[in-house]
Amino acid sequence: MSSNDELTVPQRELAEAWRRTLPERLRAGDQAEISEDEKHPDTLLVSIQSAGRSDLEFDFTVKYVDSREIDIQLTDVERDGRSVDERTDVMQELIEDYRRHLHECAQALHHFTHA
Incomplete structure (x- = not known):
């Protein structure tokens, strides 16, 4: 199924735009790293380090379904480099918060992205 609303922005430029925009959407002290997914030109890898939350790091993939819509997948949550259970209420709240920030950035x- 082909859409005439495909993402046409080069991945490197898209990642740069996210690097400039996402920090404005996060809470003060939170930090984000955005990199290109070399296997998928329509996907970015986003890692968010929570401020004051005992060294929590949340890893997401952000895939552009088209020039406007994104699909966000949580790939890992770590504390001090070790995976943690993301099913707790506190973790789910943080994950939803970050998902909202990612949508706001998009x-x-x-x-x-919608040229």
Whole structure:
């Protein structure tokens, strides 16, 4: 199924735009690293380090379904480099919070991705 609303922005430029925009959407002190997924040109790898949350790091893949819509998958949650159970209520709240921030970032970049 082909869509005429495909993402046409080069992945490197998309990652740069996310690096500029996502920190504005996160809580003060949270940090994010964004890199290109070399296997998938429509996907970014996002790692968010929580401020003041005992060294928690959340890893997501952000895949562009089209030029506006993204699909977010949580790939890992770590504390001090070790995987932790993300099924607790506190973790689920943090994950949903970060998912919302990722959607907000994608929305803020609509002008850039929807040429």
